[in-house]
Every structure is written in structure tokens, then in C-alpha cells.
Amino acid sequence: MSGRLDGDPIPRRDFLGLAGVWTTTIALLGSLLGMIRLPKPSVLPEASRRFRLGKPEDFPPGTSKVISGQNVLVISSGSGIAAMSLVCTHLGCIVAKTEGGFSCPCHGSFFDQDGQIKAGPAPRGLRWLEVTRAVDGRLVVNAGREVDPGTYYSA
């Protein structure tokens, strides 16, 4: 009974009321956390970014070829074969080949032959992509993996 003699530091009714308020608040906040987690996908619903090109002989040195549907340019030179993304690093439009390089139709970024940024709002050059070779000897581009500009694959 000693507690009684000291007097309650907080009346019982207030304690229960506050406990109720905080239980409700915490429960609702917890549910909210669970709910805002939902819209962020844990797996991106996309097809593989890897695709096959063909045999190295299909790309004679000194030529370049746009792979339709993939927005990738395959460049073949004496030192090997490289792939460059044609997606503008500014806001994702597809650049088009113009005199001396590549122009973006959306906000006027301009890149040189090697994808280096020369003018416009793009923060960086075009992405170069990893080129490897499958077991059957055909070339494979991984559009999801970037390599240093100027990296050529030679068999």
C-alpha cells in the first residue's frame, strides 16, 4: 500500500487514456509503414537486358549498325566490337545519328562519335555496354551493364 501513500504520479484514468492513444498511434503508424512499402517493387518486371547480336564476322571493322528495338549501336573497329546505348543520358529520349555525332531530339544534347557529351543539358556521355561472347560463338550485349567508354571486345 506504500504506493498509495506516495500518491500516484499520474492518475490511473489519464494513464489508461494515454496508453490507448499511443497504442492506436503506434498501430496506425506501423500499418502505414507496411503500406508505403508496397509500391516499391522488389523485382522489376522486365525481360533480360541481355541480347544476342550475331557472329563477329557480321560486323566488319569500320562499320556501325543500330540494333532495332534495343536502342543500341554496335561499333566495329580494328580493335574489336563495342556497343553503345542510344538512350540520351539527359531524360531518356533516343538520340539520332547526325553530322559528326548524335543529337537528342528532346532537349538538344549533342554527343560526338564516341558518345562524349559536347553540348546541351545531358550530364554525361552515352553509356557503353558490355559485349561478351556466348558459347556458340555469337556476340552478346548486356544492356544492363555499363563499361568504360572506348572498351572494345576482341575475340
Next chain:
Amino acid sequence: MSKSGIAIITENLRSLPRNFRDSIVRHDRPESDRSRSQAVFSNLFLHIHATRTHIRSLRPSATFGLGIASISLFIILLVTGVLLMVYYKPSIGLAYESMKDIHFVVPSGRLVRNVHRWSAHLMVIAVILHMCRVFYTASYKPPREFNWVIGMGLFIITLALSFTGYLLPWDQLAYWAITIGANIAASPRELTDAVGITQSFDPGGLSKELLLGASEVGQDALTRFYLLHVMVLPLAMGALVGVHFWRIRKDGGIGRPDINQTAAGKGVDDARSLRNLPSSPELSPTKSYGLMCVVDGKTPATDLDPVDTVPSWPYLMRAEVVIFMACVLVSIVLGMLMDAPLKELANPSVPENPAKAPWYFLGLQEMVSYSAFMGGLIIPAIVVLGLGLIPYIDREPNPPGVYFSSRGGKRVAVRSAVFGIVAAVLAVAVPVNFGWLRNWFPDISQIWIIIFNPGSLLTAAYAGWSIRTLQTTQSTRLSAIALFTCFVAGFLITTYVGMNLRGPNWDFYWSSAQWPTH
């Protein structure tokens, strides 16, 4: 002797229509001021009005009806939007086909779609003009500060509704506009890439992923945008509109100079005789005016005679109906004259050239063409934050309802408009003629371009101009007028440039006749 059960039922059936009506409405036929007042305050839908309206609020020049026009257009959008949902299929394989069906096959589908599109454009115009009206009449002053903030929320939701609606046709216009928009959301990467921390801290990638549900615009993006467009944003809009209207009532209606001053001054009597209104309310409701009519101020001002007010029914409601019908008329006429665009099916390999956003985002697109992060996120955030804070920074007691507050205010507005236009023209003309940092130093770090670009310098110039006005006039109201006017001028100039002077590759052309053909 009591009646038989059958007789009672017969009698009840006979009086059923009357009893049914009386159970719905609890007042007489709305033929007198009294019963009309009762109708207004006993009806859920009418009671957002005060029973009586200040005569000044009914002057066309007091509001130009822009708030009512905004809500009218929103109602038109709701109705036409629901109709479009009957046939629209939010799937990337079917969306474009269903748009074609709506346009070419569905009975009156073409008109409904056109009206939806035109009223959306008109609503953006109405909301922007409404914001200007409220600002220039100083109607954000206490006690209306928070309603201005709510209004900012409504402005953002209006733009968000336009933006999300843009994707739904799944044509070229839609696909590339949303690709650009989503990459603006990802543009903090400009900064994190330059600093080299994107691997561990990537807010840009996160916001893009939340928006698209994927790393590119596809089915998940369409689902999310559809959900936002038809459900989340309209509900948010409805809730905020409710708060907005409620607070207009609670804050004393449309902002106007002090009641007693107006009553003493002339002008009111002129307006009264012009509109051929009775000189005093003919039949006063039996309930006291004090409780239900005069809600100005923090305490019921029961000693004030409602001499400057007229019954909301019919005077206010007639004005509202006129504005609503005008909105319907303009939307339908525009919808009959001009079709909403529907380009080719979305093609992820070939962007539109030029790929232009809707007109109200073209100023933003101009900013984005200098730096995506600064122009697409930081400057809009500064503008929205700055606008929202206006009522808390400018707390001078200017009378609400007076355009530009004073003669000096008008002068500041004109000067600021000139400054704002000249600065915006320079901000566009210099990079067009001389290029910018990237042309001069191709290897410069992106950080410098984020900080120093025509958009950020223009914003800084506007801020500087406003501070200069503050120092010369010592008035926060005049300084706010300077800043707001500058931004309106900048918005107009950059929008005009984006609409008319930008061509393929976002190059500058004096007219589209000079665009290269290919």
C-alpha cells in the same frame, strides 16, 4: 370511433407524395427570401454557401468567377472522365485501340474525349488565373493564410491530374512525355553521379521506380498512372476542395475591405441600383441574422445590419450557374472545333521530334533543357515553397479585395513585369546565341552546370529583384508583388518560347516554317 386500418393506409398512401417531399426538404417552396435561406442552410449541397452574400463579392471584377470556373471545369472533367472510363482499357496492348474506338466508333465518344481534353486545359488556365487574382487582391492575408496553402495543393493536384492523364492514350505523345517526366524524377542522379554516391544513395532512382513500377515506361507505369488519374488524385482533389470551400465560409467569404468602410463608402449603392436590387431585404427570416448570415470576423458581429448583403439564392447561385454554363459552352464549342491529339502508337525506339510537353509544362521543359535536376526539381520546388510561404512572410495588414493593394503596388507590378520579361528573354537568348558552359568547357563537372545555368540565374535574378524592392520600399507586400509578377512573366515568356520558338532537337526557330524537312 377510430378509423379502420384500411382507411388509414389509404389516407397515408394518398398523402405519400407530400409526406415524402416533406421528409426530404423541411422548408416551404423557395419563393420568399426566408424559405430560400432555409433551403440554403438545410441542404447539404447548398449549405456550402452562406445564406446571404456580400454585394461586393458578386461584382464580376471581384473574382472574375475564376474559382467557380475551376470547380465547374472539374465537374465537367469528372463527368466526361467517367464516360471515357466506360470504354478505356488501361493495358498497353489495348489502351491505344480503345482510344481509337472512343474517337471513331463510340457514339459521341469523340466529342466527350475532346471536351475532357479542352476542359482540362481550361481548368489549368482557370486555376492559374484564380491564383493570380487571389494574390493580387491580397486575399491570402489573415485569416486566409492557410486557405492559400490549400490552394497551392489544389494547383499541384491539377497539374498532376493533367500529367497522369497524358500517358493514358499510349501514343507517341504520351510515351515520350512520361519517359521525360519519369527521368526528371530520376534527375537527382545528376548530382549523386557527379558526387559519386549513386551506388549507396539514389533518391532519383527510387522516385522513378515508385512512379513507373519498373525502370522503363511500360504496363506497370500505365497501371499506376491510371490509378492515380481516376482514383487517388480525384479523391485528394475532392477532399481538398471541400476544405478550401469550408474555409472560405469560415474566413468570411470572398476577401473584401472592412465591412463598415464599404457600408460608409459609396460605390455599393451604385452597384445596388445598377443591379436593380431591393434596397433592403424584404422579408427577413425569422431566425436571427446574427447566427446564420454574419459570420465575418472571429466573433459573431450581431450588431451589424446585413445591409450590404443579398440572399445567396438567387443572386449568388444565378452567377454560379452562368459561369458553369459558360464553361460547358466553351468546352463543347472547342471540342467540336478541335480534336484532341492522338499520334501513332507508342514506339520506344523513336521519340517525337520535337517532343513537347503540354503547354503549361513548356516553361518547365525550357528549364529542363538547361539542367534536368535544377530546372525540373529544384526550381519548381523553390517556386512552390516560395508561393506557399507568401502569407507567412508578408504579414502587412493590407485590405483584402483591392487589386495591387495600392497605387505603389500597381507601379511595382508593372516594373516587375518589365524586369521579369527582359530577364527571361535574356535567359533564353544568351544560350541560344552563345551556348552555355558545356559548349565552352566540354569536360566541366556537371555540378557547375547544375548551379550555374540560365534557369538558376533567372531564379536568382528574380529573387534579387524582389529583395531590392524590399529594400527600397520596406514593404513585404510590394516585395511579394515584385517576386510573384516576375515569376508570372517568366512563366509566360518561357511558355511562349517552348510553344512557338522551339523546333526539332529543341533548336531555336523564329517560326515552324523554318523547321528542317526530312
